[in-house]
Amino acid sequence: MKNLKMSIAVMLLLAVSFTNAQEKEKMGHDHADMKMDHSKMKMDKMQDAKAEAVLADYFMLKNALVGDDTKKAALEGAKLAASLKAFDMTSYNEDEQKELADIIEDATEHAEHIAESAIDHQREHFKTLSKDITDMVAITGTKNTLYQQFCPMYDKGSAWLSTSNEVRNPYYGSKMVSCGKVQKEINN
C-alpha cells in the first residue's frame, strides 16, 4: 500500500512537470508570433523603424507603471522583449553594433523579467531598462523629441524617458505621480 501511494505521488509529479514544460513551449510560440507581427508591421517604414517600435513599447510600459497597472506592465514588458529581439542592427557600424548588441541583450532580460514580476520588481527592472533604452537612443536617434526625467527619491535617484515634458512618475505611480523633473531634452 505504501508502495502504491509512492508511485501515485511520483506519477503526479511527472504529470505536473510535463504540463509545465508544455506550457512553456506554448508561451515560446506566442512570442515568436508576436515578433513576426512586429516585423511585418514596420517593414516598409524608415530604417530605424525597429528602434521606434522598441521606444513605442517602452512608453506603453512606462505608462502602465505610471498607472500602477502590474498586469498591463507585464503585457507591455513581453511586447517590448519581442520588439527588442526583432531589432535589426545591420545598418550600424561595428562599434555601434557591439554596443547595441550589449544594450539589447540586457534590456531584453529586464523586459522579460518585467513580464513575470510583481510591481516592485517591475519598477526595479524598469530603472536599468530605462538606462539601456536611453543608451540605445543615443545611438539610433529618434524622430520624436524625448524628455529624460529624473526622480531623486527612487533608489538614490532614477531616470526614465518620456514623450511629454510633463512629469508622470513611473516609479511611484499614484503615490507621487508628479515627483521628478525634466533633466534633458533629446532631439536627434
Next chain:
Amino acid sequence: MKVAKKVAIILLIAFVGIQFIPTKRNQSDVVPATDIHVIYNVPKQIETIFKTSCYDCHSNNTSYPWYNKIQPVAWLLENHINEGKAELNFNEFGDYSGRRQKSKLKSIASQIRDNEMPLSSYTIIHQDAKLSEKEKELIIQWVEKTIENL
C-alpha cells in the same frame, strides 16, 4: 482492490522505467578565469556564502544530494540548474559585458533583499544555504560597493 493492484503495478513499472532515462550532470572541477571571485575582489567570507548558498544552481559545478540520481528528481534538478545558470552563472561572470555585470549584481542584491533567493524549496533541504540577516546585509553592502566602483 484488484484494479488498484494493477494500477500500482503499472505505476511501479513506469517508475522503474524512467530510472533508465539519462540526465546531464552539472559538474566540473576547474575554476574558470571568468569566475566572479577571480575578476572582483570578493572577501573570503562572501565567497564562502556564494559557494554554499548559490553555486549549486548558479555555477558549472553542483554538489548533488544523495537522491539526485532517482527519477523524476534528477529531471527536476536538471531543470532548476539549467534555469539558474541561464539567469546567472558565477563561474562565467567575466563573460558578461560591463553593463550586464552591473545588471546581474543589482539583481543579486534585490533577490537577496526580498528573500527570493536562495529559493525556499532549496533551503528546505539545504539548511546550511539559508542566509542570516547579517549575511544578507554583508552581501548587499558588498554588491552595492562593487556597483559603485564599476
